[in-house]
Amino acid sequence: MTMLTRRALGGFTLAMICAPALGQAWPTRPIRIVVPFPPGGSTDLLARRLAERMTASLGQTVLVENRPGAGGTTGADMVAKSAPDGHTLLMGVTGSNAIAASLFPNLPYDPVRDFAPVSRLVSAPLVLVVNPASPARDVAGYIAAARGAAAAPLTYATPGNGTSMHLTGEMFSQRAGVPLTHVPYRGSAQATTDLIAGLVYSSFADVLVTLPHIQSGAVRALAVTSAARHPLLPSVPTMAEAGLPGFEATSWQGLFAPANTPAPVMARLHAEVAAALALPEIRDPFAAQGFIVAASTPAEFATLVREEVAKWREVVRAGNVTLN
Secondary structure, three states, X not given: OOHHHHHHHHHXXXXXXXXXXXXXXXXXXXXXXXXXXXXXXXXXXXXXXXXXXXXXXXXXXXXXXXXXXXXXXXXXXXXXXXOOXXXXXXXXXHHHHHHHHHHOOOOOOOOOOOEEEEEEEEEEEEEEEEOOXXXXXXXXXXXXXXXXXXXXXXXXXXXXXOOHHHHHHHHHHHHHOOOEEEEEOOOHHHHXXXXXXXXXXXXXXXXXXXXXXXXXXXXXXXXEOOOOOOOOOOOOOXXXXXXXXXXXXXXXXXXXXXXXXXXXXXXXXXXXXXXXXXXXXXXXXXXXXXXXXXXXXXXXXXXHHHHHHHHXXXXXXXXXXXXX
């Protein structure tokens, strides 16, 4: 055996000895999943279910830390500036990791550059609903009503300025070429109450919040904003089916790590997420609430984020949308 061969074999043996250790190098301490909202919401609940599963499978405690503020950007900024070692993660949403890039002129992080997307977890479309006293029985009727009310544009209620509901209404106004008046509320509850009472004409609303009122007949659903019909609203057409081709707007939640997190850690994180979402005890309760539960690859999620940032930037620019 030559000296070169012995050295090559020696290097191979050392690599084989070290490989298990390298594979076990993460996690070395508890993991934090930062939720950029208060406890109790869907993002928080999903993070806690994911944390329970990862604690059991990784052998390290996975904790959920709530860091609310500034529409989710406070918590997102904290994770963006954390060490890229896989021990601090973010439950990011459409607002914090796509829309914020256009609405906050001094946003302290870049949603594309400063994060490594692990996987999308859940998504949900919005639904255009009107008070049942409205003559609009479909999207074409709604557009006709909006064109006929140019002197006093139709109103649409949302949970607040800068939300995905607000910008979806703005995008509808731009695509359909009709004026609409945005009426922001502090949360979905009062917006829904006033819609049912007839104080506002319509709403681009969360399916999860609005579904019981659609089923009871308190509001009328005209279209969902996803590319495909929603499984809990199979008789309600998509915006594309209703005459606005290419119209798609969904709210989504996903797991992010800081940029430059090592590839082996990213691969393990993705495997953990995919395994968790395949479990009926995690998947089924969220699906029953109206979420589309499905993991994506990191590359697919990264592409989605880039597309969403670009889409909402154009909506904000064209509508001159501000948070004030």
